[in-house]
Amino acid sequence: MCYVLFMAGSWCTHIFPRRCLVCGECDTVILGLCSRCRSQIRAVPEPICDICGKPIGVPGECIQCRMKRPSFDRMISVGVFDGLLKDIIHSFKYNNATVFKKPLAGLMFDLLSQKGIHADMITFVPLHWTRMISRGYNQAALIAHELSGYMGIDMRYNVIRKVRKTLNQVGLKRSERMNNLRGVFVSGKVKGKDVMVVDDVITTGSTAQEVSASLKRAGASNVIFASVGRIIR
Numbered sequence: 001m002c003y004v005l006f007m008a009g010s011w012c013t014h015i016f017p018r019r020c021l022v023c024g025e026c027d028t029v030i031l032g033l034c035s036r037c038r039s040q041i042r043a044v045p046e047p048i049c050d051i052c053g054k055p056i057g058v059p060g061e062c063i064q065c066r067m068k069r070p071s072f073d074r075m076i077s078v079g080v081f082d083g084l085l086k087d088i089i090h091s092f093k094y095n096n097a098t099v100f101k102k103p104l105a106g107l108m109f110d111l112l113s114q115k116g117i118h119a120d121m122i123t124f125v126p127l128h129w130t131r132m133i134s135r136g137y138n139q140a141a142l143i144a145h146e147l148s149g150y151m152g153i154d155m156r157y158n159v160i161r162k163v164r165k166t167l168n169q170v171g172l173k174r175s176e177r178m179n180n181l182r183g184v185f186v187s188g189k190v191k192g193k194d195v196m197v198v199d200d201v202i203t204t205g206s207t208a209q210e211v212s213a214s215l216k217r218a219g220a221s222n223v224i225f226a227s228v229g230r231i232i233r
């Protein structure tokens with residue numbers, strides 16, 4: 001998807017801020033995305049599990065969540081991580097296309113408003129400091145910051161810390177993923193609070209489990225995990 005790379009972060013977006021950041025279209029643009037590009041983003045098919053947000057056959061809670069409650073209270077995602085959404089997130093994450101923080105946060109805001117989801121504070125899945133230096137920004141933090149403005153909820157930067165570097169979770173077996181993440185996140189300053197954690201993509205849910213567990217150990221009342229994309233298997 002060369003359009004994304006072409007438009008994102010270029011002078012065009014500053015001189016023509018009302019253009020779609022993906023295709024350059026000028027009409028029907030809201031927060032950098034035209035209606036045609038928005039329509040290409042595939043929502044997670046309903047009904048979804050009330051807890052983990054996975055598509056299920058009938059409304060309610062899925063079998064896995066009923067058998068073993070996740071450490072988070074709710075997980076919700078804007079869309080399936082494929083097609084245009086995947087291209088946008090990829091550019092945002094790896095090609096410095098930070099201009100996409102507004103449309104991505106806008107899509108999250110629409111979904112959270114529609115579902116009536118609120119929290120006392122918004123934070124994000126942290127990167128290890130070495131990764132932060134090499135990439136120069138944390139894509140989840142940029143979205144969380146925009147989202148906090150749209151929702152009028154306090155943004156908190158220091159409630160979750162990643163204290164150890166981890167291997168890439170992709171390609172690891174379930175047991176390896178859990179070992180890879182064990183004790184990696186440490187949280188604080190959340191006692192009695194409803195915390196919303198923002199991430200760009202939820203792949204297996206293992207990171208969400210560990211982050212949420214650390215928030216609960218620190219006394220959080222509720223943890224809502226919100227992402228832009230989600231891999232649906």
Ligand SMILES: [Zn+2]
Pocket residue numbers: 020021022023024025033034035036037038
């Ligand atoms: Zn467009």
Ligand SMILES: [Zn+2]
Pocket residue numbers: 049050051052053054061062063064065066
């Ligand atoms: Zn579930």
